[in-house]
Amino acid sequence: xxxxxxxxxxxxxxxxxxxxxxxxxxxxxxxxxxxxxxxxxxxxxxxxxxxxxxxxxxxxxxxxxxxxxxxxxxxxxxxxxxxxxxxxxxxxxxxxxxxxxxxxxxxxxxxxxxxxxxxxxxxxxxxxxxxxxxxxxxxxxxxxxxxxxxxxxxxxxxxxxxxxxxxxxxxxxxxxxxxxxxxxxxxxxxxxxxxxxxxxxxxxxxxxxxxxxxxxxxxxxxxxxxxxxxxxxxxxxxxxxxxxxxxxxxxxxxxxxxxxxxxxxxxxxxxxxxxxxxxxxxxxxxxxxxxxxxxxxxxxxxxxxxxxxxxxxxxxxxxxxxxxxxxxxxxxxxxxxxxxxxxxxxxxxxxxxxxxxxxxxxxxxxxxxxxxxxxxxxxxxxxxxxxxxxxxxxxxxxxxx
Amino acid sequence: xxxxxxxxxxxxxxxxxxxxxxxxxxxxxxxxxxxxxxxxxxxxxxxxxxxxxxxxxxxxxxxxxxxxxxxxxxxxxxxxxxxxxxxxxxxxxxxxxxxxxxxxxxxxxxxxxxxxxxxxxxxxxxxxxxxxxxxxxxxxxxxxxxxxxxxxxxxxxxxxxxxxxxxxxxxxxxxxxxxxxxxxxxxxxxxxxxxxxxxxxxxxxxxxxxxxxxxxxxxxxxxxxxxxxxxxxxxxxxxxxxxxxxxxxxxxxxxxxxxxxxxxxxxxxxxxxxxxxxxxxxxxxxxxxxxxxxxxxxxxxxxxxxxxxxxxxxxxxxxxxxxxxxxxxxxxxxxxxxxxxxxxxxxxxxxxxxxxxxxxxxxxxxxxxxxxxxxxxxxxxxxxxxxxxxxxxxxxxxxxx
Numbered sequence: 001x002x003x004x005x006x007x008x009x010x011x012x013x014x015x016x017x018x019x020x021x022x023x024x025x026x027x028x029x030x031x032x033x034x035x036x037x038x039x040x041x042x043x044x045x046x047x048x049x050x051x052x053x054x055x056x057x058x059x060x061x062x063x064x065x066x067x068x069x070x071x072x073x074x075x076x077x078x079x080x081x082x083x084x085x086x087x088x089x090x091x092x093x094x095x096x097x098x099x100x101x102x103x104x105x106x107x108x109x110x111x112x113x114x115x116x117x118x119x120x121x122x123x124x125x126x127x128x129x130x131x132x133x134x135x136x137x138x139x140x141x142x143x144x145x146x147x148x149x150x151x152x153x154x155x156x157x158x159x160x161x162x163x164x165x166x167x168x169x170x171x172x173x174x175x176x177x178x179x180x181x182x183x184x185x186x187x188x189x190x191x192x193x194x195x196x197x198x199x200x201x202x203x204x205x206x207x208x209x210x211x212x213x214x215x216x217x218x219x220x221x222x223x224x225x226x227x228x229x230x231x232x233x234x235x236x237x238x239x240x241x242x243x244x245x246x247x248x249x250x251x252x253x254x255x256x257x258x259x260x261x262x263x264x265x266x267x268x269x270x271x272x273x274x275x276x277x278x279x280x281x282x283x284x285x286x287x288x289x290x291x292x293x294x295x296x297x298x299x300x301x302x303x304x305x306x307x308x309x310x311x312x313x314x315x316x317x318x319x320x321x322x323x324x325x326x327x328x329x330x331x332x333x334x335x336x337x338x339x340x341x342x343x344x345x346x347x348x349x350x351x352x353x354x355x356x357x358x359x360x361x362x363x364x365x366x367x368x369x370x371x372x373x374x375x376x377x378x379x380x381x382x383x384x385x386x387x388x389x390x391x392x393x394x395x396x397x398x399x400x401x
Numbered sequence: 402x403x404x405x406x407x408x409x410x411x412x413x414x415x416x417x418x419x420x421x422x423x424x425x426x427x428x429x430x431x432x433x434x435x436x437x438x439x440x441x442x443x444x445x446x447x448x449x450x451x452x453x454x455x456x457x458x459x460x461x462x463x464x465x466x467x468x469x470x471x472x473x474x475x476x477x478x479x480x481x482x483x484x485x486x487x488x489x490x491x492x493x494x495x496x497x498x499x500x501x502x503x504x505x506x507x508x509x510x511x512x513x514x515x516x517x518x519x520x521x522x523x524x525x526x527x528x529x530x531x532x533x534x535x536x537x538x539x540x541x542x543x544x545x546x547x548x549x550x551x552x553x554x555x556x557x558x559x560x561x562x563x564x565x566x567x568x569x570x571x572x573x574x575x576x577x578x579x580x581x582x583x584x585x586x587x588x589x590x591x592x593x594x595x596x597x598x599x600x601x602x603x604x605x606x607x608x609x610x611x612x613x614x615x616x617x618x619x620x621x622x623x624x625x626x627x628x629x630x631x632x633x634x635x636x637x638x639x640x641x642x643x644x645x646x647x648x649x650x651x652x653x654x655x656x657x658x659x660x661x662x663x664x665x666x667x668x669x670x671x672x673x674x675x676x677x678x679x680x681x682x683x684x685x686x687x688x689x690x691x692x693x694x695x696x697x698x699x700x701x702x703x704x705x706x707x708x709x710x711x712x713x714x715x716x717x718x719x720x721x722x723x724x725x726x727x728x729x730x731x732x733x734x735x736x737x738x739x740x741x742x743x744x745x746x747x748x749x750x751x752x753x754x755x756x757x758x759x760x761x762x763x764x765x766x767x768x769x770x771x772x773x774x775x776x777x778x779x780x781x782x783x784x785x786x787x788x789x790x791x792x793x794x795x796x797x798x799x800x801x802x
Contacts, residue, residue, distance in 0.1 A: 148619050153574065154567040156619070161562060166555040173554065178717055208722035215718065215727070218549050218557070219623045222616075316579055317616065321609035326616070 002103050004060075004073060009033060012043035012055040019099035019108050023047045031055070038062050038350075039071060039247060044111060052113065053098065057106040058247070062171070071167050075247045076105035078165045082249035085224060086138070089145040093138040095235070095244045112242055115235035122231055122268040123354050125276055127288045132295030134241040135234070139257050140303040146224035147254065149312045163224055165250040172227055172248050176340050177214035179349050181207060186349040192365045196372050197347050209379045213336045221251030229257040230264035230341060255330040258300060259337025263375075265289050265296075266338060267345050269395060270371040271354060274363045290392060297388040301327055328386070335385045339378030346371045370396040403504050405461075405474060410434060413444035413456040420500035420509050424448045432456070439463050439751075440472060440648060445512060453514065454499065458507040459648070463572070472568050476648045477506035479566050483650035486625060487539070490546040494539040496636070496645045513643055516636035523632055523669040524755050526677055528689045533696030535642040536635070540658050541704040547625035548655065550713045564625055566651040573628055573649050577741050578615035580750050582608060587750040593766045597773050598748050610780045614737045622652030630658040631665035631742060656731040659701060660738025664776075666690050666697075667739060668746050670796060671772040672755060675764045691793060698789040702728055729787070736786045740779030747772045771797040 007015065009031040016031075017023055027047040035042040039062050046052040058076035080100035087094040099108040121128070144150055146159060179186055183201050200206060226233065227248030235242045269289040276282035308323045317323070345352040346368050358364040377394050385391055408416065410432035417432075418424055428448040436443040440463050447453040459477035481501035488495040500509040522529070545551055547560060580587055584602050601607060627634065628649030636643045670690040677683035709724045718724070746753040747769050759765040778795050786792055 148616055153571045153619060157565055157567045161565065164558055164562065166558045170554045182716070204720065204722050207717075207720045208726060211717050211720050211723035212726060215549055215623075215723075218554060220621055222620045315583070316608075316612050319605065319608045319612050321605050322612035322616075325609060325613060 002101070004104055006059070007041065007043070007055065007057050007104075007106065009043060012057075013045055015101070015104070015106055016043075016045040016053050016055050016108055019101075020053055022051055022053060039075075044113070052111040054109040054111050055106060056109060057104065073105035075165060075168050076100075076107065077102055078163055078168075078249055079245070079247045080107045082163065082224065082226070082246035085146070086142045086226070086243065086246070089141040090138045093134060093141075093241055093243060095242050109244075112235040112244070115237050115240060115242060117232065118234040118236050119231035119264070119268075119354070121236060122265075122285075122289075123271070123275060123357075125272075125281060125285050127285070128236045128238055128241070130239065131236060131241065132292040132297075133299045134236075135258075135261055136296050136299035136303055138241070138243055139229075139261075140300060140307060143223045143225075143254050143257070144304070144307045144311070146251075147222055148314065149308055149317050152313070159224065160221060160251050163250055165248070168227070168248045169218075169250045169252075173214060173217060175349055176337075176344050177210055177217065180340070180344045180347050181210050184349070187347055188349065188351045189347045190361075190364060190368065192361065193347060193368050193372070196369060200343065200347075200372065200376065203376070206376055206379055209336065209382070210340065213333070213340060213379070213382075216253045216333065217256065220253040222254040223251065224249060225252040225254075225256045227252065227256065228260065230260045230345075231268065232264075234261075253330075253333050253337075255333025255335075256337050258296070258330070259334040259339075260341045262293055262296065262334060263338035263341025263378075264345070265293050266374060266395070267342055267352060267371055269293075270342075270367045270374065271352075271358075274358045274360070274367045275354070286395075290395065294388050294392060297331070297391070301331070304330075332382050332385055335378050335391060336382035339375040339380075339382065342371050342375035342378065346375070403502070405505055407460070408442065408444070408456065408458050408505075408507065410444060413458075414446055416502070416505070416507055417444075417446040417454050417456050417509055420502075421454055423452055423454060440476075445514070453512040455510040455512050456507060457510060458505065474506035476566060476569050477501075477508065478503055479564055479569075479650055480646070480648045481508045483564065483625065483627070483647035484645075486547070487543045487627070487644065487647070491539045491542040494535060494542075494642055494644055496643050510645075513636040513645070516638050516641060516643060518633065519635040519637050520632035520665070520669075520755070522637060523666075523686075523690075524672070524676055524758075526673075526682060526686050528686070529637045529639055529642070531640065532637060532642065533693040533698075534700045535637075536659075536662055537697050537700035537704055539642070539644055540630075540662075541701060541708060544624045544626075544655050544658070545705070545708045545712070547652075548623055549715065550709055550718050553714070560625065561622060561652050564651055566649070569628070569649045570619075570651045570653075574615060574618060576750055577738075577745050578611055578618065581741070581745045581748050582611050585750070588748055589750065589752045590748045591762075591765060591769065593762065594748060594769055594773070597770060601744065601748075601773065601777065604777075607777060607780055610737065610783070611741065614734075614741060614780070614783075617654045617734065618657065621654040623655040624652065625650060626653040626655075626657045628653065628657065630661045631746075632662075632669065633665075635662075654731075654734050654738075656734025656736075657738050659697070659731070660735040660740075661742045663694055663697065663735060664739035664742025664779075665746070666694050667775060667796070668743055668753060668772055670694075671743075671768045671775065672753075672759075675759045675761070675768045676755070687796075691796065695789050695793060698732070698792070702732070705731075733783050733786055736779050736792060737783035740776040740781075740783065743772050743776030743779065747776070 012031045013029045029047055031043045031045045033043050041057050043055040044052050058073050080097050083097045096110040189197050233245045269286050272285040273282040304327050312318045413432045414430045430448055432444045432446045434444050442458050444456040445453050459474050481498050484498050497511040498508055590598050634646045670687050673686040674683040705728050713719045
């Protein structure tokens with residue numbers, strides 16, 4: 001049994017070669033380290049024919065955060081098993097895990113270099129027309145398979161043990177609900193945004209809603225959630241979509257992943273006028289995102305009710321009225337979590353790196369204000385949301401300066 | 402390490418003598434088996450001076466239910482540890498566990514023979530004036546200590562593992578949410594009640610609300626709940642109260658225990674006119690129960706907010722507006738669970754044995770109807786309840802025939 005050691009490029013090559021038939025015995029392999037997500041190291045291992053695989057290894061700490069958030073390597077097991085769990089429910093929509101080694105906390109993954117990271121693609125103004133429906137399919141299928149609609153109590157409890165993931169969930173809770181809503185030293189905030197941030201920190205009504213969303217995050221284990229499903233955890237092209245990175249997986253509210261996804265699309269909506277100098281193209285990108293949010297919402301609702309009708313295993317939860325009320329509740333949660341994600345991305349500890357690329361301070365201020373204002377509204381009014389058109393009517397209008 | 406065997410009276414004596422200093426070395430001990438709660442055997446062990454202790458041993462099956470609900474002995478560990486957990490938060494209000502043996506699935510408990518089982522006392526028309534406030538204190542203190550207000554995420558997760566109790570929770574779910582709301586062969590129903598029972602089984606709106614309450618029972622682990630806290634799990638006198646029997650303990654919604662308790666007081670309210678031939682005394686007993694329900698509700702609200710103000714450990718959940726909204730949500734849950742408990746006690750698998758003692762069929766029908774009608778209203782309208790006076794206005798009025 002190998003002991004944990006931090007991989008060098010040579011180790012990554014050996015690991016990939018040992019656990020994959022892909023390269024053949026005598027191929028010349030190279031490995032390049034890339035990516036920096038604070039918690040892992042990632043290598044792309046290639047043979048001379050450019051066939052490649054990814055080696056991802058968990059680090060025993062969170063980089064750049066000192067010892068504030070120590071991390072056990074068990075999250076690597078959780079990530080591998082979560083990706084496998086999700087892939088079972090939505091095979092085409094999840095990165096494939098080819099091998100996982102518990103002691104080395106390392107996994108071998110298919111390479112997605114023919115796809116683009118969604119956050120990058122959206123920043124560049126690209127448009128994937130199936131985005132909303134593919135994401136809805138992923139969340140509905142994976143969510144349903146791990147929910148009370150599908151699992152009996154004993155099976156669900158045993159999955160809850162399998163995916164106990166307290167450290168990453170504590171980080172999520174801090175990043176999403178604590179830091180952005182208090183004057184935390186970790187927050188990254190443009191000075192010009194301070195007045196608005198302070199307004200957020202002092203709004204008791206808003207804080208109460210955030211506390212309720214955080215409480216649900218901790219004590220509403222409706223299903224297995226990815227936990228970090230924003231545009232940086234998705235690879236896509238015009239016809240393919242793959243979810244990656246599941247180290248924040250755990251049981252939580254059904255609406256969480258959908259909320260993070262919609263929140264991140266809404267951020268791109270707010271950003272579009274600042275990223276795209278041609279304002280008619282910016283408007284076109286906003287229309288695209290508007291339509292994808294609508295598509296997601298409608299497909300989520302439709303597909304969720306359909307899978308419940310077809311596959312619900314518990315007669316008690318087979319009641320269609322209950323299913324409709326359940327999905328309406330999920331969509332209200334979604335709205336609240338989308339609001340938290342928007343605010344986190346603008347004034348949180350790991351705010352969106354895209355924001356820093358906007359050179360004009362006035363422009364940066366305006367799109368940030370749009371995102372924060374929208375985020376607050378989503379949080380404050382999430383319990384009143386009853387239709388997607390209502391939600392979309394809150395998107396900011398008017399051209400930036 | 403002793404292997405599990407079913408205790409004889411002699412084994413119970415030996416177990417008590419071995420694990421307690423109470424009796425002295427040469428006392429003459431006797432043991433009497435008593436109680437029959439389908440899942441355990443219980444002995445009272447006495448010395449010649451009438452000092453007594455209780456030996457409770459878990460059985461590896463649920464008596465009278467064939468093999469439909471097999472039970473692991475681990476629930477005995479859960480029960481002992483749960484009673485110890487509750488006693489830490491509310492020392493005077495829980496039966497004391499003197500010793501617990503994991504292999505024999507047996508525990509030694511203080512004897513509560515100087516108190517009366519609450520269900521018996523209420524059936525006899527007795528009144529304990531501190532009942533409502535003592536129960537509120539128990540539920541608030543134990544509930545708070547195991548909640549997100551008090552535990553950080555890692556501590557709560559580890560308690561959730563400690564108290565994983567899938568089999569008993571499955572039984573609870575079946576008994577409380579499935580059986581009474583469907584035409585299940587296990588239900589015990591007076592023939593005269595069939596029309597009303599059928600009405601319940603066919604009411605889609607009601608079923609949807611019950612499904613939502615059952616979903617929260619499964620997927621809203623706000624705190625450690627007793628899980629069976631009706632008048633048969635409480636011993637009392639004028640000044641003392643002790644909670645017993647924690648084999649159904651697990652993490653669940655904060656409002657569950659309170660709901661089962663209030664539901665069982667409401668059942669006694671409905672039963673009073675049938676149990677007490679003197680109708681002015683019956684009315685007096687109803688007034689007593691009315692006042693205790695009100696006292697419980699008010700004290701619960703007051704004490705919960707007080708302990709939150711004084712002891713909340715998480716700044717996010719320190720928001721007072723959130724705490725008020727949380728307690729309002731708990732009280733709405735309470736109302737729904739009280740409704741389920743009422744209906745379960747009248748037409749469920751283990752319906753209230755008191756019902757069978759009412760000789761007059763007309764009288765039995767009428768009190769049963771009162772309880773079922775009230776139960777339905779509590780379930781259907783639980784989300785609209787905003788005050789205790791509103792809730793109490795739903796109690797049946799008018800004398801029975």
